[in-house]
Amino acid sequence: MRISTIAMLVVFPTLVMAGSTMPVNAAETKQDVKGLYLLTDYPAVSVRPGTTSTISLRLQNYGLPPENLALSIDGAPAGWTATLLGGGQPVAAAMPATDQSVSLQLRLDVPADADISSKTLTVKAEGQGNNVSLPITVNLAKELPAKLTLSPQLPALRGTPKSSFDYTVGIKNDSGRNLTVSLAATAPRNFETSFTESYGTQELSSVPIDAGATKDVKLKVRPPSSVDAGSFPIEMTATSGDTTAKTQLTLEMVGQPRLTIAGSDGLVSARAEAGKQSTVPVVISNDGTAAADNIELSGSGPSGWKVEFDKKAIDRIAPNQTAEVNALITPTDKSLAGDYMATIRAASRGETASTQFRVTVATSTTWGMVGFGVIAVALLLMFGAVVRFGRR
Numbered sequence: 247m248r249i250s251t252i253a254m255l256v257v258f259p260t261l262v263m264a265g266s267t268m269p270v271n272a273a274e275t276k277q278d279v280k281g282l283y284l285l286t287d288y289p290a291v292s293v294r295p296g297t298t299s300t301i302s303l304r305l306q307n308y309g310l311p312p313e314n315l316a317l318s319i320d321g322a323p324a325g326w327t328a329t330l331l332g333g334g335q336p337v338a339a340a341m342p343a344t345d346q347s348v349s350l351q352l353r354l355d356v357p358a359d360a361d362i363s364s365k366t367l368t369v370k371a372e373g374q375g376n377n378v379s380l381p382i383t384v385n386l387a388k389e390l391p392a393k394l395t396l397s398p399q400l401p402a403l404r405g406t407p408k409s410s411f412d413y414t415v416g417i418k419n420d421s422g423r424n425l426t427v428s429l430a431a432t433a434p435r436n437f438e439t440s441f442t443e444s445y446g447t448q449e450l451s452s453v454p455i456d457a458g459a460t461k462d463v464k465l466k467v468r469p470p471s472s473v474d475a476g477s478f479p480i481e482m483t484a485t486s487g488d489t490t491a492k493t494q495l496t497l498e499m500v501g502q503p504r505l506t507i508a509g510s511d512g513l514v515s516a517r518a519e520a521g522k523q524s525t526v527p528v529v530i531s532n533d534g535t536a537a538a539d540n541i542e543l544s545g546s547g548p549s550g551w552k553v554e555f556d557k558k559a560i561d562r563i564a565p566n567q568t569a570e571v572n573a574l575i576t577p578t579d580k581s582l583a584g585d586y587m588a589t590i591r592a593a594s595r596g597e598t599a600s601t602q603f604r605v606t607v608a609t610s611t612t613w614g615m616v617g618f619g620v621i622a623v624a625l626l627l628m629f630g631a632v633v634r635f636g637r638r
Contacts, residue, residue, distance in 0.1 A: 507600065
């Protein structure tokens with residue numbers, strides 16, 4: 247059997263110091279490495295019988311002229327299939343340029359009945375002037391230890407109580423077998439959490455993941471509408487058997503105004519007179535956690551009614567504060583006596599509120615007198631007609 251060698255030339259340049267006899271720092275020493283190398287990040291791996299495993303390799307050329315190097319594998323047990331791949335295709339030779347490397351892959355197809363023991367395979371690269379080899383130890387085991395990894399795309403989200411907080415988290419099954427992974431989330435009190443598929447709406451409590459595969463799930467978090475501004479921790483847990491993985495998420499809550507509308511005495515009723523403007527005191531309250539700015543007021547009522555305000559807008563209402571305005575409601579002069587509904591609205595940066603006021607309308611006394619006069623005239627005419635025609 248021919249013994250392959252690894253050529254390595256190490257040259258230490260002479261250190262020249264002019265006008266100084268001070269010692270030279272070791273970090274200033276330059277080291278040149280020359281030669282051909284077969285490299286891998288993992289020279290010893292574990293493989294489960296009946297599976298396929300791929301090992302990444304590099305054929306590195308340091309300072310040598312390019313050379314056509316034949317590739318081969320020695321030591322593959324009977325029944326195993328060992329293949330060298332380059333660019334996704336089987337290859338039999340490689341030619342790394344000077345100070346460049348060629349990426350290779352060693353693919354191992356291990357039969358299901360392979361005996362449980364350690365095997366050593368040797369990858370070789372042989373040329374006219376340089377020969378290199380790399381031994382790789384393959385340990386066979388019936389079961390690889392289960393391992394889960396959680397990778398959130400965006401671990402911190404920011405918004406208001408009305409925002410949608412959706413965390414997309416990748417769950418990787420690094421074990422050698424398929425797993426069913428249970429999902430759970432821990433959130434502050436009154437926060438609601440649920441899991442769905444990455445592109446779906448069906449809620450999940452567990453998800454199957456093939457060996458070596460990664461699956462994305464979406465964690466939806468719904469905060470209570472009354473939550474204060476601040477930072478809230480969310481913990482996601484993935485469990486399969488004795489294996490557990492966790493990841494920490496953050497929900498940044500900013501303040502949000504919350505407007506309500508009522509009458510000055512807390513009631514939502516008023517009285518008005520047909521054809522006349524009535525002043526109705528209205529209280530705008532901000533029960534939220536942020537100030538409401540540039541609050542625009544509007545209103546509507548039955549057809550033909552006018553609903554206006556003595557202020558078109560309110561500049562600012564701080565949290566837990568109120569502001570009072572007057573709604574100017576004018577029913578039509580033809581409105582009949584009875585109860586009607588008028589709507590008062592307030593809007594500030596996407597936050598809106600509306601309340602319906604019951605307006606009781608009474609007819610004008612002027613129209614009552616006119617009506618009384620008309621009835622009186624009609625009665626007099628009727629009485630006159632009876633007297634005149636009754637004599638005949």
